[in-house]
Amino acid sequence: MDDVLSLTIELCRRPSVTPDDGGCQDLVAARLAARGFAIERLDHCAVRNLWATHGDGGPVLVFLGHTDVVPTGPEPAWSSPPFEPTLRDGMLYARGAADMKGSVAAMTLALERFVAANPAHAGSVALLLTSDEEGDAIDGIRHVAQVFRERGQRIDWCVAGEPSSARVLGDQIRIGRRGSLTGYATVRGVQGHVAYPDKARNPIHALAPVLAELAARTWDAGTPEFPATSFQVANIRAGTGATNVVPGELTLDFNFRYNPDWTAPSLQAEVEACFARHAVDVALRWHLSGEPFLTPAGALRAAVATVLAERHGVTPEANTGGGTSDGRFIAPLGAQVIELGPVNASIHQVDEHVRIDDLEKLAVIYREIAQRLLVR
16 A cells, blocks of 8 residues: 555445444554554544644644545445445545545555655644544544643644545635534424314414524625525424324424624524514524634645645635535634545545545645645
8 A cells, every 4th residue: 555546445445434434543543653653542432533643842734534434325326336446437436535535545645755754844743533524523523622622732734635626636625614503493382183273283384484584584695705604494394194183293403504794692592583573382402513614814725725836737716615524623723724635526425436646646735735834
């Protein structure tokens, strides 16, 4: 496994559906330990977390990734078995090839090459991996960030290997992400016969004007760095299965993807006020997946842009689109965070794939970013 493709194939052969790691981190840890990296396990519950560091003190550059993958879906729908990596037409097909075992392999090779060429580099360089990015994201980087907070671990710059590119490698980078807030509403009614509505209270009817108001509202116009805040319903459940029964209860799951014009408490207050205006008997609970974050112009963005432009002829579009990533847990530690990885067109899909040539290019990009930030 002396190149990025070989390591990517070996990682993709290991079934690691979240939160399983499938032995991927042990493979990476053994390689980096042989190159002089200090290896620390920060496992929590069923989740594996690897912290591999080289050097001492600051500044601290961290490469961030995950070894877990989403389920394959129906395996017969794949052109080749999802955990039997297959090379075809210049692509590597496998679950996790793009999201994000290709990036993990590229980071590993980049770090090996970087410390071999620069054993006395300034500050520290590190690799942080989890097996809980695609799942609940509770015992992974969220947990590690709390450990780092408690012991005062410094992080200056973080490059997350999420598949950020749109059409060609490096044409798009993420410089931040919207916040994600999920609400769970239980609307209480009174069950009864549909022929006697005076003896029942229909929770579906009670919810209807609330849902219409929330869904129709323009929450904001966005900012120069962030798209507009969005409200989306994920699930509604009610009914007994019979057509002559008014249900006694309804449950609603919904999500906000929001920009810094809002905070989680302010959105919660707006929703609660809407239910109150319509006199709905509701119980609400909330889950904050992450607050919005933004990396302003600075050393990290400059290094990434320079490497992509000078060595690869690409001027990246910097934006905050897409979903969430583990960068949302690292940014509050005071770190500048950039997401830079392969083309994302096939992630989470049947026949997920990554361009073979992009794997080695990505390793070169990661190494050169480290070179610009940590070699004086």
